[in-house]
Amino acid sequence: MKDKPIVLNGVGKAFITSVSNGKVQRVPLGTLQDMKITFSGSSEKIFGGDSTSPIYIINKEQEISVSFTEARFGLAYLNLVRGADLKDSGSCVFDVDPTLIATGTSFTVPGSMTTIVPESCSVCISDDADGFDNVQVLTYKAGEPGEGEFTITASGVVTLGKAVTNKYISVSGLYTDSTATSAVVTTASLPDYVEIHHVSMPMKQDTGEIVKFHTVIYKARSTGKLDVDFKRQAAATPELEFDVLDPKRADKAIITITREVVKAGA
Known part of the structure; x- marks a missing residue:
């Protein structure tokens, strides 16, 4: 050998x-x-008699x-x-940086999306483009939104419960992608x-x-x-x-x- x-x-x-x-x-x-x-x-040593060496291991x-x-x-x-x-599909994250709404209650997520998961979304309103000044976090509502609430469709159309003027909106959430792997x-x-x-x-x-x-x-x-x-x-x-x-x-x-x-x- x-x-x-x-x-x-x-x-x-x-x-x-x-x-x-x-x-x-x-x-x-x-x-x-x-x-x-x-x-x-690991092993265990067995001692016996007066010897300091093990008699068995x-x-x-x-x-x-x-x-x-x-x-x-x-x-x-x-x-x-x-x-x-x-799996041959998956949930993906989208994120829209603070974007100015001149006036109104409507905003559409860019990118021609069609598979947004509404209940996964978060919407924030702020006074500045960095999204830190006077931030208001809105609550998702499946039906008609009221003040402090929003709704969003699978295609990314956001409706606020109250009109805003010169405010910045931030939107994030999940969408599904059938071509992804998870x-x-x-x-x-x-x-x-x-x-x-x-x-x-x-x-x-x-x-x-x-x-x-x-x-x-x-x-x-x-x-x-x-x-x-x-x-x-x-x-x-x-x-x-x-x-x-x-x-x-x-x-x-x-x-x-x-x-x-x-x-x-x-």
Whole structure:
């Protein structure tokens, strides 16, 4: 058996297979920044007699975990981490900056929108274009609005309950987009079990030999932790963490790491 130690270099790519809504899905992690497998365990020392050394050691927990740091974010990660349902539609946010109403009770949200969700909307009236001076937050009403109230249609036509003069209106809320994709996390959402495949990049050694490592994790489950981190002038790097479980295979295998020589050395 040839098992010459090598210098690990690069991160490679991974594929995670799971089941979503009864369908098998394969999530590629092709822009990894880091992939780490952690083996850990604990033991209990048994002492007896007058010796200061243990007479026996009981092996207790033996754990394996794996984590991936990705350079990109995908909605499928929410399915892996929290069992989110992926859908071909979604709720999107619109926001209209303070706009002058010279006089009257009417205003139309720009952009020819047709799928605004009225009850999600917020309307504010202010004295200045920054939306801070003498701000009045109006209350949505489905029927005829009164003073301090507003109504809005799916196409964005806003009607105020009282006429205003030289006031600025700000409008925000949600609209639906049938061409969007969304991930819905519910109170009952739980991550599914997954199978993980990872292949390293080809690693050239000083002997000229080129080696790859292939890792198969037969059963794992997300720890449930995922940070979706938006930062100014910085790219988010989400991290996925999984605990490795006993897949109850006939061969007792939990994880297999294979060393492949892609090209022999000199």
